[in-house]
Amino acid sequence: xxxxxxxxxxxxxxxxxxxxxxxxxxxxxxxxxxxxxxxxxxxxxxxxxxxxxxxxxxxxxxxxxxxxxxxxxxxxxxxxxxxxxxxxxxxxxxxxxxxxxxxxxxxxxxxxxxxxxxxxxxxxxxxxxxxxxxxxxxxxxxxxxxxxxxxxxxxxxxxxxxxxxxxxxxxxxxxxxxxxxxxxxxxxxxxxxxxxxxxxxxxxxxxxxxxxxxxxxxxxxxxxxxxxxxxxxxxxxxxxxxxxxxxxxxxxxxxxxxxxxxxxxxxxxxxxxxxxxxxxxxxxxxxxxxxxxxxxxxxxxxxxxxxxxxxxxxxxxxxxxxxxxxxxxxxxxxxxxxxxxxxxxxxxxxxxxxxxxxxxxxxxxxxxxxxxxxxxxxxxxxxxxxxxxxxxxxxxxxxxxxxxxxxxxxxxxxxxxxxxxxxxxxxxxxxxxxxxxxxxxxxxxxxxxxxxxxxxxxxxxxxxxxxxxxxxxxxxxxxxxxxxxxxxxxxxxxxxx
Numbered sequence: 001x002x003x004x005x006x007x008x009x010x011x012x013x014x015x016x017x018x019x020x021x022x023x024x025x026x027x028x029x030x031x032x033x034x035x036x037x038x039x040x041x042x043x044x045x046x047x048x049x050x051x052x053x054x055x056x057x058x059x060x061x062x063x064x065x066x067x068x069x070x071x072x073x074x075x076x077x078x079x080x081x082x083x084x085x086x087x088x089x090x091x092x093x094x095x096x097x098x099x100x101x102x103x104x105x106x107x108x109x110x111x112x113x114x115x116x117x118x119x120x121x122x123x124x125x126x127x128x129x130x131x132x133x134x135x136x137x138x139x140x141x142x143x144x145x146x147x148x149x150x151x152x153x154x155x156x157x158x159x160x161x162x163x164x165x166x167x168x169x170x171x172x173x174x175x176x177x178x179x180x181x182x183x184x185x186x187x188x189x190x191x192x193x194x195x196x197x198x199x200x201x202x203x204x205x206x207x208x209x210x211x212x213x214x215x216x217x218x219x220x221x222x223x224x225x226x227x228x229x230x231x232x233x234x235x236x237x238x239x240x241x242x243x244x245x246x247x248x249x250x251x252x253x254x255x256x257x258x259x260x261x262x263x264x265x266x267x268x269x270x271x272x273x274x275x276x277x278x279x280x281x282x283x284x285x286x287x288x289x290x291x292x293x294x295x296x297x298x299x300x301x302x303x304x305x306x307x308x309x310x311x312x313x314x315x316x317x318x319x320x321x322x323x324x325x326x327x328x329x330x331x332x333x334x335x336x337x338x339x340x341x342x343x344x345x346x347x348x349x350x351x352x353x354x355x356x357x358x359x360x361x362x363x364x365x366x367x368x369x370x371x372x373x374x375x376x377x378x379x380x381x382x383x384x385x386x387x388x389x390x391x392x393x394x395x396x397x398x399x400x401x402x403x404x405x406x407x408x409x410x411x412x413x414x415x416x417x418x419x420x421x422x423x424x425x426x427x428x429x430x431x432x433x434x435x436x437x438x439x440x441x442x443x444x445x446x447x448x449x450x451x452x453x454x455x456x457x458x459x460x461x462x463x464x465x466x467x468x469x470x471x472x473x474x475x476x477x478x479x480x481x482x483x484x485x486x487x488x489x490x491x492x493x494x495x496x497x
Contacts (some may be wrong), residue, residue, distance in 0.1 A: 001009040002478065003471065007069040007211070010051055010053070010160055010162070011053070011150070011153045011160075011162035011163070012047075012048075012052070012053025012054070012162070012163050012164075012165070013053055013054050013056060013146055013149050013150065013162065013163070013164045013165070013166065014047060014048065014053060014054070014055050014164075014165045014166075015056040015057070015058070015142055015146055015164065015165070015166050015167065015171060015174065016040060016044065016055070016056075016057055016108045016166075016168060016170075016171070017037060017057065017058050017099070017103075017168065017170040018036055018038070018040070018041070018057055018058065018060070018169040019055060019057030019058075019064070019083075019085060019087065019172070020035065020036050020041050020044065020045055020048075020055055020057075020078075020083050020085075021033050021036055021076055021078055021083060021085075021287040022034050022035070022036050022061075023061055023062075023063035023064060033076060033077075033078050033181045034078070034157065035078060035079070039266075039405050040167060040168070040192060042268075042269065042272075042478075043266055043478055044167065045081065046269065046478045046479075046482060047165070047482055048081075048083070048159060049081065050482060051486070052084070052149070053084065053163075053480075054073050054084045054085070054086055054147050054153075055083055055085050055086070056085075056086045056087075056088065056142060056146055056149065057085065057087060057088065058087070058088050058090055058095065058138070058142075059085075059087035059088060059089050059090065060095075064087045065087070065089055066086035067085065067087050068086075068088060068089040068143075069089065071262070072152065073085060073086045073149060073152070074086075074087075074097075085420040086149050087143075087145075087256045088141045088142055088145045089307070090138055090139075090141060094133065094134050094137055094138060095134070095138065096133050096134070096343075097129070097130035097133060097134020097135070098130070098134035098135045098137070098138040098139075098170070099170070099344055100341075100344050101126065101127060101130035101134060102127070102130050102131055102134055102135040103135065103169060103170045104341055104344050105121075105344055105346050105347075106121060106127065106204075107169045108172065108193065108307075109121070109173075109306075109346075110196060110200055110201065110203055110204065110218075111169065111193050111194050111195060111196050111400075112193065112194060112306075112307040112399060112400040112401075113194075113195075113196055113200060113399065113400055114196055114306050114307060114399065114400075115203065116440065117203070119229075121203065121322075123203075123204070123205055126152070128205070131208055135173070136173060136211070137176075138170075138295055139171060139172070139173040139174045139215075140173075140177060142171055142174045143174045143177035143178050143181075144177075146155060146164055146174070146178050146182075147177075147178060147181050148180055150162050150164075150178075150182050150185065158311050160485045160493065161184040161185055161186050161493070162182070162184075162185050162186070163185075163186045163188065163489060164178055164182075164185055164186070164187050164188070165188045165190065166187070166189040166190070166219070166468050167189070167190050167192065168190070168191060168192050168193070169191060169192075169193055171189070172189075172211075172212045172215045172216055173211055173212070173214075173215035174215065175187045175189060175215055175216070175218035175219045176214060176215055176218040176303045176395075177280075178218075179218050180382055185495060186220050186489060186492075187219040187220050188219060188220060188221045188222065188223065188485070188489060189216060189220065189221075189222055190223040190264075190485075191216075191223065191224050191229070191402075192225065192266075192402045192403070193221070193401075194229055194400045194401065194427070195224060195229040195230075195233045195236070196233045196401055197232055197235070197236070197402075198216050198232075198235055198236040198239035198240050201236060201240060202240075209240065210241075213236070213237070213240065213241055214425065215264050216430065217237070217243075217252060217254045217259050219259065219486075220257075220259065220260065220489075220492055221259070221260045221261075221262060221488060221492060222259060222260070222262070223261075223262050223263070223264050223485065224261075224262075224263050224264075224402075225263065225264070225265050225266055225403045225427040226238060226263050226403075226430045227263045227430065227493070228427075228430065229263070229402075229427070230250055230261050230262065230263045231247065233261055233497050234250065234252065234261055248496070250262060258497075260350075260488065260492060262485075262488060263475060264427075264481050264484050264485050265427070265430065265431055265481070266403055266405070266478070266481050267402065267405075267408055267473060267476045267477055267478055267480070267481055268405055268408050268409055268412065268477075268478065269477070269478050270474055270477070273385065273409055273412055274380065274412070274413065275307045276382075276385050277385040277386070277388070277389065277413055279382060281382035281406075282382040282383075282385050284382075285294070285380075285382045285383040285385075285386035285387075286386035286389060286390070288386075289383075289386055289390055290390065291389055292332075293332070293390065294329070294330055294331055294332050295330040295331065296327070296330055296331040296332075296392045296393075296455055297331070297332055297334060297387075297390055297391050297392050297393075298317065298331060298332070298333040298334070298374075298391065298392065298394075298395060298451065298463065299333075299334050299335075299336070299387050299388070299391035299393070299394050299395070299410070299418075300313060300333075300334075300335050300336070300337075300392040300394070300395045300396070300406075301336045301340060301387070301402045301406045301409075301410070302335075302337055302338070302398075302406065303334075303337070303338045303339075303340040304337045304338065304339055304340045304347065304350065304351050304354065304377065305340050305341070305350075306347070306349065306350045306399070307398055307399050307400055307401065308398050308401075309397045309398050309399045309441045310335070310337065310354050311353060311354055311357050311422070312397060312442070312444060312447070313335075313395050313397045313447065314333075314335075314354070314357050314358055314361055314373060315357065315361075315444055316362065316397070316444050316447035316448045316451065317333050317372070317373070317448070317451065318364065318365065318372075319444055319445065319448040320448040320449075320451045320452055321361075321365045321372060323448060323452070324452055327455070328365065328367070328370075328372075329367055329370045331372070332370075332371075332372065332373075332374055333372055333373045333374065334374045334376070334387055334391075335358070335373060335374065335375045335376065336376050336378070336380070336384055336387060337354070337375070337376065337377050337378075338377075338378070338379045339351075339377060339378075339379065351377070354375075354414075355377075358420075360373045361373055367385075385409075385413060388409060388410045388412075388413035388414055389413050389414060389415050389416075390414075390415065390416060391410065391414060391416065391418045392416055392418050392419065392454070392455060393418060393419050393421060393451060393454040393455060393487065394406070394407070394410040394411075394414070394418055394419070394420050394421065395421045395447075395451070396420065396421065396423060396426060396428070396495065397421065397422075397423045397439055397441045398423045398424050398425060398426045398441060399423070399425060399434070399441050399442075400425045400426075401423070401425070401427055401428070402427050403427040403428055404426040404427060404428045405422075405428075407420060407422055407426060407428040407432055407436075408428060408432070408473045409467035411432075411466060411470050411473060412470055412473055412474070414466065417459070417462040417463045417466040418433070418462075418466065419435070419436075419437060419454035419457060419462055419465060419466075420432065420465075420469060421437045421439055421447070421450045421451065421454055422436035422437065422438055422439070423439055423440075423441045424438045424439065424440060424441075425440075425441055431472055431476060432469060432472060432473075434468075435465045435468040435469045435472070436465070436469070437450045437453060437454055
């Protein structure tokens with residue numbers, strides 16, 4: 001990782017459920033290191049390049065468990081980056097309760113408004129047990145590991161307190177123990193998914209909901225991607241906890257502390273994305289896409305997650321074909337879906353539903369040599385970046401999304417002035433909505449009409465929208481995202497208001 005100037009040095013610890021690298025065995029049984037999947041790895045890698053520190057993560061495999069047994073942090077090198085890592089060893093049954101019963105689906109579904117409250121969830125003995133003997137113990141283990149790393153560190157030359165940056169909904173109950181036992185420490189937690197309104201949080205029993213809010217409010221700064229989520233969180237603190245809230249200053253008073261609640265919209269690394277699009281495998285995938293391409297290409301890139309609203313997107317496309325049969329055999333809907341949480345029952349059921357709906361639409365509208373929906377369930381980034389270059393329409397119709405980086409990646413790489421059809425419920429809509437075709441993710445007719453409008457839009461308007469999308473994404477870089485957070489940490493440490 002790169003060095004920083006003395007004025008920028010902090011004793012930094014970042015913590016997230018998953019680490020920055022994955023370990024695999026080669027044919028001889030030796031570990032091979034690859035970069036971990038997901039956007040969180042990308043952005044936290046950028047943080048640690050600028051502010052070297054230690055990454056704390058759950059150990060989920062043999063090599064990680066071996067490293068977790070060590071007394072000190074391990075260093076792992078990959079692609080020129082040297083990661084300082086501490087892994088948290090967790091009993092598999094405890095991890096299952098923490099991850100597959102509480103974090104996913106319970107918290108994820110609450111924060112994405114996914115529960116059908118007439119039928120789900122049931123907070124039964126199994127869920128209560130998973131909270132008490134899964135989520136809370138794992139959060140304590142993370143706190144213990146962070147405290148161990150803080151005790152081993154030397155801090156920075158100017159005597160600044162160490163900074164701990166906690167990430168996402170897996171670690172809501174870590175901060176109180178770190179604050180209690182670490183003394184002079186600055187705690188910052190970034191929630192990368194939406195924050196739902198107060199009534200939806202009442203689904204949880206009082207003691208679970210209370211522990212989540214107490215955990216988050218033990219931080220000095222709580223961060224979200226959008227101002228909308230900031231306001232939802234502040235309203236929850238008022239409605240559910242009766243705490244003093246300043247909506248204008250975006251602060252919550254907790255005993256003798258003032259907690260800042262802020263929005264930092266995360267973005268992408270455009271230069272890194274363009275480099276990936278020039279790689280050999282991406283160029284080979286691009287040739288194959290062009291060979292099969294019809295007159296028009298609609299693209300979606302998502303994880304197979306109910307929050308992504310894949311099924312309604314397919315149904316809207318089927319409705320578009322009903323309303324505009326002149327597009328039959330002229331357009332293909334390429335859906336690149338990454339498998340997700342295959343050990344969670346709701347996700348397995350959802351995948352089956354997605355496959356069935358796609359098959360039904362293909363059977364209804366397809367021809368001998370043309371299938372309207374080209375559904376690929378795979379994790380193949382070279383194919384993704386190749387497809388980004390050549391879509392006419394990029395469909396992002398999520399029910400709810402913390403940000404959605406697909407909406408930012410696509411316009412950066414696209415060469416055809418492709419039109420972004422974007423859910424008004426995606427975090428990215430705050431930045432990009434003015435230059436996209438906004439849709440209500442539940443309105444099938446509106447989505448079908450947006451597809452038609454995008455495919456028939458005047459070339460000048462397409463070009464203008466495309467240019468504005470690129471300009472916004474390029475202007476709100478990862479560097480800006482990091483700098484804004486560090487600037488607020490400095491201001492709060494300095495006692496500014």
